[in-house]
Amino acid sequence: MLLKNATKACSFVYLSFVFFAGTASAEESNDSAEIQEANSRIEEPIEQAKSSKAEDEPVDVQQGPVLQFQEPDHDFGSIPYAGDGSHDFKFTNVGTEPVVIETAKGSCGCTVPNWSREPIMPGDSSVITVTYDTKRVGGFTKYVTVFYNAEVPVKLSITGGVGAPPPKAD
Secondary structure, eight states: OHHHHHHHHHHHHHHHHHHHHHHHHHHHHHHHHHHHHHHHHHHHHHHHHHHHSOTTSOSOOOSSOOEEESOSEEEEEEEOTTOOOEEEEEEEEOSSSOBOEEEEEESSTTEEEEEOOSOBOTTOEEEEEEEEOTTSOEEEEEEEEEEESSSSOEEEEEEEEEOOOOOOOO
């Protein structure tokens, strides 16, 4: 009799386990289906936004006039005495309004910027040419501050070294 009761008890525990395990996996699959449905509701608008974006549309469009330089710092390396100390800083107006450069100032008289006085329309590009006086021997780091019709000016920099002048002929 004891063996018969023990067998019944084990059978009851086994059947209970199978029943509840099956219920749990059914609940998990319902939860999984709900999660998948919620994810698809979130992902669908994201995918639509990605596919509706034109490939040539600028990514960094900002409000107002905004200058974006390809390279705000330039290293000339070693320049021969009286060599070419000019560099074109290329930029694009990535804003929504025309850029008007009011002034560009070198940190000293040996660094001279030159720029277009015409407005740069949104999406258009231009250059600021900075020329360093290469008749000054030695290393240098100079700055040009560009003031335009935005609240914050842009700072450009040039670095390099000018070699010694050639020996004078007697």
